Amino acid sequence: MRDANGRSNWKGKPRAADAPPLTTGPGLTRLTIHDGQLSLRDARRRLTLAGALSVEGAAGLRLAATGTFLDTPARLDVRGGRIDGIDPAAAWPVELHLVSPALRLEAKGTTDGVLNTHSFGATVTARAPTLKNLDRAIEAGLFGTQPIALIGQVRHDGRDWYLDTIGGGIGRSRFVGKASVLKRDGRTAIDAQMRASQFDFDDLSDDAGRAKAAASKAAIGPRVLPPTRINLSHLWKTDGTIAFRVDRLLSDGGTVFRSLRGQLHLDHQLLTLDHLVATLATGQMTGVARVDHRSGRPKLSTDLRLEGMALDTLVGSPDDITGIVRGRITLSGQGDTVREALSRADGSAAIVSNDGTIKALVADVLGQDLGGTIKQAILHPSERVPLRCLVATFRARGGVLVPDPLAIDTGSAIGRGSGRIDLRDESIALTLAGRTRDDPALRIVDPIRVGGTLSKPAIAIAGSDAPSGKPGVGGFFKALGRSIGEAIGLGDKPAPRPAFMPVDCARLSAAALR
Incomplete structure (x- = not known):
């Protein structure tokens, strides 16, 4: 018997912690059991069995018991070799079969001497609906x-x-x-x-x-x-x-x-x-x-590098932008799970892409050039221009990532980003604004906005509210109206236009990956 707290009637006096481990069996040279009965009620394993036990001559040991395991019908059969007239230290054959809908466990092997459970070898097979059921039998701390x-x-x-x-x-x-x-x-x-x-x-x-x-x-x-x-x-x-x-x-x-x-x-x-x-x-x-x-709550720290990933795979827009990504993530935070620790993390996360390509249409939107955007959409919707670099470095504090910097340079247009990514709820609130090398007559008032979550980002381009972020006809007319209003002095006072300053790709890329 064993209760749910682990108290049993088969354990002897506890051995000292520094005592040598037992390696030998009982050293039996003769054992006979006629018409024996064995009952096992193990609340810890949720295993209850009862059946006939015999040890006789050449037939050896036989146990056939039935009962329940994890509230399902169970049968246990154990067969061991003969005991009388053999060397008690020689290899002793034994096999076990526990059959239940909750677990089918079979073992066949030898012990180093008769009934020596301290030293043995066996081939073991197990089938179960979950590894936890096997753990109930062998008590190894499995899940x-x-x-x-x-x-x-x-x-x-x-x-x-x-x-x-x-x-x-x-x-x-x-x-x-x-x-x-x-x-x-x-x-x-x-x-x-x-x-x-x-x-x-x-x-x-x-x-x-x-x-x-x-x-x-x-x-x-x-x-x-x-x-x-x-x-x-x-x-x-x-x-x-x-x-x-x-x-x-x-x-x-x-x-x-x-x-x-x-x-x-x-x-x-x-x-x-x-x-x-x-x-x-x-x-x-x-x-x-x-x-x-080792002390306090678990502290997770990472130093991970990314090499050779396709930019279109990361961005999820293969038609708009291409390139090869490098990156580095060094974050640390405390919590009982990865999610909890990173939602409180400090550190940095950066990705860099150089020498790619980008749709000219997207470059003009990035540079907030409405005229160029409309021209590309009508005349050259598939035309591409070089992507000199994309550098996205985020500084993390308390699970909030802030661009430092977020910059894109296509040669003809530049863009810089601001905003935040909050790892506590994985929300994104980023804005990309820029300008082209040539000061456009009509400027797109609305910057590119990235919202949504890490699992489902949403992009709004040129006044588009569409989740796809693709600038449509309605978006163009809205942006056109606001741009004309700005040009003739209607509406809010326009934001000052920064000078066109190419991004120092080499310096920012090196700093991001340092």
Whole structure:
């Protein structure tokens, strides 16, 4: 028997912490049990079983019990080799089958001596609706997931566990790996390697977790910053290293990430993710991230670099602008999740693109040249001009990002931005205003405005209120009316026009990525 608090009647006197681990079994040379009965009532595992137990001659050990596991019907069958007349220290064969709708667990192997549960090796297979159900049986601190189908070669030696091989699937994720879990000086040390042919992070949540995430999304709307938990309080006695590689990342909503590899190091509640390489649809992200939970609330810090990403992929407008993006993100903040920590972050985030192209129409809108915009829209809607540079550097304080600077230079037009991005609700409120090299007769009064959220930005160009941001006929006439009004002195006093000063692309780009 064991109650929900863990008190059981099968535990003996507690061993001293500095006592050597047990490695031998009971040393039996003869054991006979006729018509035995075994009952197990384990409230901690939510497992209740009862059935016949016998140990006789050449037939060896036999246990056949029925009951319930996690409130579903369950059957347990255990078979062991003969005990009489053999070397009690020799390898002793044993196999176990636990069959239930909540978990199908099978193990076949040998112990190092008769009934020696301290040292054994086995091939183990497990199928369950969630990894949490397997954890109920083996009590390893695992979490809820999508359905599992796993197979592994397992060894136990004293206090230590070894997964010489493990592989299979969780949801639609497929992986292989190995691991060791060692107990030393009251701490747990993990050394593991994992490689996945395909992996979906959503598989690491069970149906209840997915439902909770869906409810949160419905309440607060879609978010870009993940709610991944980074509180390490439950790992205060755990250290280790996990090397991982994912050949193909999957996501129901689609993702620009293609593959992922890196190493996780945990040392006394300091978690470091390094050697990180995330391959994107174009380019890659590299760098280091740390979670420090040695005192106070968890502190997340990042130093990530972006290289070779296509600008049109980032902006989401391949017809309007092209180029190759470089970037750097150095943010740090405190919170129990990634989202909470970044919503309070200080630091900087920057992207730079040089030597691209931009539609001449968009360049004229950027330069607030209404005449040039109308001319391009009518006569040369597809014409392109060089993009000398786009430099977007944001300084972050308390989760609010402010441009410092946000600048675009097409050679014929320049634009500079102001406003903010608030990571607390992921809202965007940016304005881009500029001018062309030649002072236009009619100036677009309305600047380019970027609003919405990180997950769904909305762009308004030339007076357009359309979510697409494409300047339409109505937008032109509105902008034309306001521009003429400004030219003849009607309406508000026009803002002074800055001198045309080309952007120092080399200096600003170097400063942004420093």
